[in-house]
Amino acid sequence: MTVILSVRKKPVEVGAVRFTGRNQDEIREWCPAVFYTYRNLDAIGIETLEGDMIANAGDYIIKGVNGEFYPCKPDIFQKTYDVIGAVSL
Numbered sequence: 001m002t003v004i005l006s007v008r009k010k011p012v013e014v015g016a017v018r019f020t021g022r023n024q025d026e027i028r029e030w031c032p033a034v035f036y037t038y039r040n041l042d043a044i045g046i047e048t049l050e051g052d053m054i055a056n057a058g059d060y061i062i063k064g065v066n067g068e069f070y071p072c073k074p075d076i077f078q079k080t081y082d083v084i085g086a087v088s089l
Contacts, residue, residue, distance in 0.1 A: 012065050021057030031061055033069040
């Protein structure tokens with residue numbers, strides 16, 4: 001007999017920085033996964049576990065629980081995360 005469990009995902013704290021299009025240098029300093037900055041397009045390239053991704057101005061860059069980085073669109077960020085504190089870079 002197969003038992004179907006009802007489970008809840010554990011709350012985990014991660015780091016996130018909003019990419020403004022003007023803070024490429026600060027993000028590159030914080031996120032070693034940035035491999036390219038597209039200054040004229042307000043975009044940066046990030047190496048992720050799923051392959052290279054582009055983050056556009058307004059997107060969030062998230063550092064996961066295992067130190068991995070990935071971009072997140074603002075609407076998904078708002079639905080998924082609660083800001084619990086902040087520090088300056």
